[in-house]
């Protein structure tokens with residue numbers, strides 16, 4: 008059996024979705040020496056990538072046709088499925104497709120069946136770390152799928168990330184990403200609620216944050232968000248609330264699909280969806296503090 012070659016610079020990569028993550032991640036790939044072509048439905052997004060020195064195509068079919076690797080960085084799994092299904096006839100036979108969006112794992116497994124049956128290789132590789140770490144090329148990447156495909160794209164992933172975790176079967180990266188964000192989102196709400204209750208009792212919120220961080224209540228929110236973005240009322244940590252709401256709902260849907268009771272995830276998903284419907288479309292996820300503040304007890 009012959010081993011297929013690893014994808015190395017100057018291999019050709021297409022990035023579909025030039026939003027907050029696609030632009031800096033595409034730039035990392037270019038810096039690593041890959042030939043990158045970007046595509047986005049939005050002319051403004053294409054313009055931004057071009058202004059940052061990237062090459063863009065104005066049609067998705069032109070963007071993918073010469074690519075050894077097609078990366079999707081799209082809003083959700085449904086959009087990924089419809090974009091890739093529509094592009095199957097245009098993508099180079101045998102190309103590797105990597106969905107780096109935060110998609111739903113069950114949908115990813117369904118999509119994988121049709122892409123793999125059509126002769127493509129496909130892995131899911133969602134990321135954690137936000138725009139800052141996307142810009143620095145230091146994302147955490149959780150990748151699911153066939154080990155030999157992951158071996159082939161390791162150089163591509165390591166151009167964008169510092170830690171690359173192999174999570175198992177196709178879809179397991181997406182499952183891990185949604186579950187991670189559920190844990191983060193639940194911890195954020197607990198920290199916000201506790202701080203608000205304490206403040207009403209007469210505790211100093213800043214002191215509360217210091218005590219959480221020296222005690223067993225410490226979590227990612229108490230460490231890097233509570234004082235910085237919530238108590239300060241800046242609400243600009245850099246991760247949109249609509250994406251957090253999507254991730255928590257994905258985790259909750261996964262719990263139901265697995266038949267695993269997750270009563271807190273049910274409540275949490277409803278809370279984040281409620282905030283996403285009420286607050287501004289561009290609201291930061293830390294602004295759930297404002298939403299909870301306005302709720303009746």
Ligand code: NAD
Nearest residue numbers: 024025026027028047048049052080081082108109137138
């Ligand atoms: P974004 O909304 O900024 O960008 C998405 C882009 O996709 C937009 O420019 C949009 O025009 C484009 N698009 C939508 N449908 C398209 C289609 N059919 N074809 C081509 N382009 C299309 O989103 P983002 O913040 O870049 O996030 C991308 C993915 O990464 C999401 O799944 C998100 O959950 C995940 N993610 C985001 C962050 C973050 O901090 N922003 C962190 C981790 C993971």
